Amino acid sequence: MSQNLYQPINSEIVDIVDESPTIKTFVVVPEEKIKFKTGQFVELTLPGEGEAPFTPSSSPADTEKMDITIMKAGRVTGLLHECKKGQKVGIRGPYGNGYPIDDFAGKEVYIVGGGVGLAPIRSLFLTLIDRIKDFKSVVCRYGARTPDDFIYKKTLFGPWQKIDGVHMKLTVDEANGEWKDNVGVVTTILKRDDVNIANAVAVVCGPPIMMKFATLKLLEFGFGAEQIYISMEKNMSCGVGKCGHCMIGKYYVCKDGPVFTYDQIKDYPNIWD
Amino acid sequence: MQTVFISELKPFLDAVAEDMDLYVPKNAGTHYVYNRYDPAAEAPVEFNNIRTCTPIKEFLFPLRELAAVFPEPLEPKDIKPFAVFGLKDCDLRSIEILDKVFTEEEFEDPFYTARREKMFIISSDCSEPAESCFCTILDGRPFAQSGFDLNISQVKDGFIIEVGPQKGKDFIEKHSQLFTETGEALLSEREENRAGTQKQLEQNNAELKFDTSIKEIVENSQDSEVFDFEAQNCIECQACTRVCPTCHCFYLYDTKREDYFGKMKMWDSCMRLAYAEVAGGANPRKVLGDRIKHRLMHKFSYFLDRYGIDMCVGCGRCVDAEAGGVDIREILKKLNEELKGKDKTKAKVAK
Numbered sequence: 001m002s003q004n005l006y007q008p009i010n011s012e013i014v015d016i017v018d019e020s021p022t023i024k025t026f027v028v029v030p031e032e033k034i035k036f037k038t039g040q041f042v043e044l045t046l047p048g049e050g051e052a053p054f055t056p057s058s059s060p061a062d063t064e065k066m067d068i069t070i071m072k073a074g075r076v077t078g079l080l081h082e083c084k085k086g087q088k089v090g091i092r093g094p095y096g097n098g099y100p101i102d103d104f105a106g107k108e109v110y111i112v113g114g115g116v117g118l119a120p121i122r123s124l125f126l127t128l129i130d131r132i133k134d135f136k137s138v139v140c141r142y143g144a145r146t147p148d149d150f151i152y153k154k155t156l157f158g159p160w161q162k163i164d165g166v167h168m169k170l171t172v173d174e175a176n177g178e179w180k181d182n183v184g185v186v187t188t189i190l191k192r193d194d195v196n197i198a199n200a201v202a203v204v205c206g207p208p209i210m211m212k213f214a215t216l217k218l219l220e221f222g223f224g225a226e227q228i229y230i231s232m233e234k235n236m237s238c239g240v241g242k243c244g245h246c247m248i249g250k251y252y253v254c255k256d257g258p259v260f261t262y263d264q265i266k267d268y269p270n271i272w273d
Numbered sequence: 274m275q276t277v278f279i280s281e282l283k284p285f286l287d288a289v290a291e292d293m294d295l296y297v298p299k300n301a302g303t304h305y306v307y308n309r310y311d312p313a314a315e316a317p318v319e320f321n322n323i324r325t326c327t328p329i330k331e332f333l334f335p336l337r338e339l340a341a342v343f344p345e346p347l348e349p350k351d352i353k354p355f356a357v358f359g360l361k362d363c364d365l366r367s368i369e370i371l372d373k374v375f376t377e378e379e380f381e382d383p384f385y386t387a388r389r390e391k392m393f394i395i396s397s398d399c400s401e402p403a404e405s406c407f408c409t410i411l412d413g414r415p416f417a418q419s420g421f422d423l424n425i426s427q428v429k430d431g432f433i434i435e436v437g438p439q440k441g442k443d444f445i446e447k448h449s450q451l452f453t454e455t456g457e458a459l460l461s462e463r464e465e466n467r468a469g470t471q472k473q474l475e476q477n478n479a480e481l482k483f484d485t486s487i488k489e490i491v492e493n494s495q496d497s498e499v500f501d502f503e504a505q506n507c508i509e510c511q512a513c514t515r516v517c518p519t520c521h522c523f524y525l526y527d528t529k530r531e532d533y534f535g536k537m538k539m540w541d542s543c544m545r546l547a548y549a550e551v552a553g554g555a556n557p558r559k560v561l562g563d564r565i566k567h568r569l570m571h572k573f574s575y576f577l578d579r580y581g582i583d584m585c586v587g588c589g590r591c592v593d594a595e596a597g598g599v600d601i602r603e604i605l606k607k608l609n610e611e612l613k614g615k616d617k618t619k620a621k622v623a624k
């Protein structure tokens with residue numbers, strides 16, 4: 001590996017999947033293998049343009065390539081969306097802590113996701129189903145704005161739902177013609193008896209507003225703040241606990257997170273902003 | 274520690290400049306800045322009686338530098354040895370703080386480390402602290418305690434040089450013909466000078482008294498209105514973070530050059546509105562008062578928790594630089610008063 005922590009590893013975009021009108025998945029092959037833990041993030045550089053943090057959405061078991069699902073949200077993501085196959089990019093990382101999967105063993109894993117928040121969750125989900133017997137069950141609740149906004153449609157609507165030990169429920173904020181399933185924000189499909197709270201952990205990932213209300217709902221159900229894992233999205237630059245951008249309270253989200261228990265961060269102001 | 278004596282600065286500085294690039298303070302009217310030493314210059318180098326305005330971080334972590342290159346990776350260039358003259362105790366302690374961040378084993382910044390290793394540190398005693406200097410509140414002294422290669426103290430007839438570890442020793446040995454021995458009399462003159470300045474500083478700061486640790490004071494200020502109040506005077510010039518020798522926020526940005534792409538590393542400021550904003554527009558510190566609070570919390574609580582030292586050396590640079598009139602000492606004083614008030618109320622309630 002390069003001795004220079006700011007130097008990205010040269011990589012290439014080898015495939016691009018249109019997920020939704022605003023979300024694409026880029027399949028990236030780095031020149032050197034990058035080993036990561038699910039929930040850790042990488043800094044993706046579009047040379048000459050800019051860099052942004054993303055949590056890979058592929059399984060860490062796949063060390064040859066990495067899927068990075070990106071929503072068009074700002075300048076760099078906008079430019080990435082215009083990229084074609086063959087584009088050279090750079091990757092630094094992985095950074096941060098990732099999900100403490102081993103601590104989830106024997107428990108029900110209650111996953112609540114929204115929008116592009118399914119990207120990190122997909123990586124987690126793939127990791128969990130690789131060793132599904134280790135967990136009591138994996139219960140997923142996922143919401144998108146409209147049926148068109150679901151990402152990973154092929155797997156989400158089919159194969160994932162059929163895995164033994166996985167229980168999946170989907171919802172949309174607004175239905176269209178063909179949608180027969182739940183309508184309403186994701187919190188409307190969370191039910192107190194979805195899991196046995198005494199032996200469960202919850203993983204919440206999505207837009208800040210969704211994470212906020214999902215967390216509040218889980219607390220209301222009786223989840224302890226230390227049982228709820230949140231993946232924080234903050235302004236990141238260096239990724240290595242130096243530049244200061246990502247700080248919430250005493251934590252560097254890039255280094256101490258991005259995964260926190262709600263308990264760790266609940267007392268800091270404006271964590272959802 | 275070993276000491277030697279020299280009656281004039283020039284031969285000493287010339288000897289340093291023979292071996293490496295040397296930077297010396299230059300009087301810019303109201304303050305000192307750093308300049309490259311020119312042995313041929315007519316005007317002698319002035320012994321700076323107070324810290325420079327330039328924060329020492331500039332030598333280790335420049336305002337802007339190239340941090341990565343595509344497609345060929347960039348490794349730190351061979352940095353030439355260089356010397357800086359006139360650092361004060363606060364400056365040495367600011368380096369100690371930056372070391373914690375940039376030479377951390379897990380993620381070592383190769384550019385910082387390369388410069389740090391090549392830096393020859395010549396510190397000196399303070400004898401004219403400014404009104405803004407409050408180092409004594411933060412365990413600082415008007416003379417260097419450790420972290421130098423050589424330390425210079427001015428006495429009536431010349432300069433006493435205290436010799437630090439290896440690099441300093443090597444230098445003195447190499448140029449031994451320049452120096453004479455220091456006797457007891459000279460050393461006690463130095464002690465007297467030091468005690469005098471120390472006393473002056475303590476008098477300066479007599480009013481800046483806290484009833485408990487600064488850490489506890491800022492940690493108890495979560496819902497204080499002091500920050501929003503102070504924010505009214507802040508014009509967001511970010512000067513405080515620029516001149517601060519311990520502030521080390523930066524950002525990385527990418528550039529296109531004719532034959533390569535570069536990733537630049539440049540100073541940033543947590544006082545900037547968009548500093549913590551994410552691409553989607555969310556921003557945990559939209560309010561200026563919250564940014565001022567975060568800066569203080571970082572300095573006196575978060576950094577201390579993580580690295581075991583405060584991230585402020587009390588050099589007062591930010592006080593001097595403040596265009597709007599925000600004074601870190603005043604904020605701390607007000608917060609202290611507030612906490613005292615709270616404690617009294619609590620005590621009453623308990624009765």
Ligand code: SF4
Nearest residue numbers: 517585586588589591
């Ligand atoms: S905060 Fe002010 S007094 Fe403290 S180190 Fe920085 S510039 Fe000096």
Ligand code: FES
Nearest residue numbers: 237239242244254
């Ligand atoms: S992104 Fe730089 S400190 Fe976290």
